[in-house]
Amino acid sequence: MKKTVLKTALFAVLMFGFAFALIPLYNTFCEITGLNGKTSGQVEASLVKNQVIDENRKVIVQFDSSVNSELNWEFRPTEFEMEVIPGKFYHTEFYAKNLSSKDITGQATYSVTPAKASLYFNKTECFCFTKQTLKAHEEVKMPVTFIVDTKLANDVKIMTLSYTFFKLES
Amino acid sequence: MSHAETHSHDHDHDHKPKGFVKRWLMTTNHKDIGTLYLIFSLIMFIFGGALAMIIRLELFQPGLQFVQPDFFNQLTTMHALIMVFGAVMPAFVGFANWMIPIMIGAPDMALPRMNNWSFWILPFAFTMLASTFFMDGGAPAAGWTLYPPLVLQGGHNLAFAVFAIHMLGISSIMGAINVIATIMNMRAPNMGYLKMPLFVWTWLITAFLLIAVMPVFAGAVTMLLTDHYFGTSFFNAAGGGDPVLFQHIFWFFGHPEVYIMILPSFGIISEIIPTFARKPLFGYVSMVYATAGIAFLSFIVWAHHMFSVGMPLGGELFFMYATFLISIPTGVKVFNWVSTMWKGSMTFETPMLFAVAFIILFTIGGFSGLMLAIAPADFQYHDTYFVVAHFHYVLVTGAVFAIIGGVYYWIPKWTGNMYSERLGKIHFWWSVISVNVLFFPQHFLGLAGMPRRIPDYSVQFANWNMWSSIGGFAFGLAQIFFCIIVWRTIKGKGTSKATDRVWEGAKGLEWFIPSPAPHHTFQDGAPVNDEHLAHVSSH
16 A cells, blocks of 8 residues: 555656656757757758759748837848758848837747758858847847758748747846 | 445444534545535536626627626636536545445545545635635636736736646645555455446546646646746747647646546446446446546647647647547447447436436537547637537536436435435436537537637627527526535435435445445445446456
8 A cells, every 4th residue: 555655656746747857858859850840059060061962953941020029129031032052051131120228138039931841941150049139229130141951851942931039038 | 235244334323523623624534525525516516607607698698798808718717727626526536535435345545634635625725716806917817728928927816826726736646646545455355456346447547647647737837837937938938938838738738637527427427327227337348448548548639739839740640640549449438338228127317317418418529529639620610619519518418417417326325315306307307408508509609610718709609609698597507406406315305215225226335335324334344245246247
């Protein structure tokens, strides 16, 4: 009897821990599979260059932006789509402006759709990797450098990179 | 037939503690604690039902007549929380406390003091939860699923709801440990696992589900709490978290939770049907395996609640097919109940009426569940009244009908008095007609596109909403009538004394002790003969 009680009580405690363990499990799972549009973080340029490039293959990359309602910024892509060749580096910029009269720090989150393309969208440089502080009424151009992996499935013709800017609590 | 061989009638009138405090507050007796759970559940059922009446009153006509949208959202949220955690779950724990020790020939539950604690946590938890109605900002209003970010934008009611859920979780987990310890260690000699009544089996499996998922729910709401008060970002996208993750964790708990509310019903129905069909349960062993199968599958189907959040096709397909699989063990059960009745010498006393209605109406709820499980179709049904109709068919005409049927079935054993069969039949027909008027039109409303959780709606939904409300008021009134019947039975008004056997075709140890059941039973062990048992496997 004591054994039954101890075992079941231990099981309950473990399941409480399991709820918290689900957070890293879920994130790891999404990163490995690319579900939820999660791309990996910053990619070293040296790791993704020197791919065999098919100059005839074209993929359209669209840029999308939104700003959380807590953050009084303007934020938009400077070009809305690009035609890219997988295996080559490309550079684009996003425009951001602090509309308020206070210095504000923000952080962008990103995702890629379709989900199966997200594993092959590599950013070597992005404003989204660090927090960004804009002084009152300051406007800036924020750079992104990326390369689409040649291993991207052939049926993907269009992919969308989407950013949402959030206010960081100070 | 005689109860002489049970030795327990000697203790009939002694050993009951004197005085209200000692008898009820400090009780460690499984029957008294079972009674407390059942009474508490009935009070919560009426409370949660009263909230539903206000909801139906507001929805009687389009436009805002009686309540403001914010209060309406509090009503739907609290109605669900109270019915799930306050009415249905405690009712089943009440049945478990009363019946499991008797059914397996044990003198009491394994951990009687913990049992007392399990119960007495509940009134405090619900007082805390209900007190939010009187606070600034009111009660939780983000739906019982407590999805962030909406739930994090409410007031401090979140903290009260979270702590109430922690207390309920502790209560449920202790209750479940108690049930497992009792069943695994305290069965009478000769009561092998495959001789146990099906109610005991379903509860054993339910108890494992409870231990597996209540802590996960506790963890999820703890993360909500720290997100709200301590600056963590588990579900906060600005801090790198993900609100959809909450839905995954919630439904990892939530789907087993809905089986926690239905498996004990299956147990009760499996006791009632053989008694009034006067045949042993058809396919006893397959019933046990089907229950275990349903419990296992409940862990791998959770995302069918969130088809529309944006999942990859592979995920949609996996959760769709896994959900379809559940209909196989459930179909086995329905088939076995019908086969038990097939060529039986059936009579239709009130418990049997509720059991037969359960089989038909629960199956309707199961079919609408299958419709919802079809991922492409779910994009239309999602968050409409079709969902509301579906889960009320499985929870009201499913779980609640099983509970009511179980009360009629065992109340003569509990009180020593037969309920009035005439009033019981009136209650049944009143309930079964009104509940269909209440919920069936909601299928049409949902298919026509009426969203759930709204206080106002377009005029094209007016007619069916009016019918639904009329059915709702009638069904609510019928349950007040049920309370009167229970009260009259306890007091012995207009009733006859119950015999020990109570029902002509009844089998199982509970029918071989006196009625009312003595305060202590099987103190000196229970002699179990196979012919006393309803379900003895052939090997």
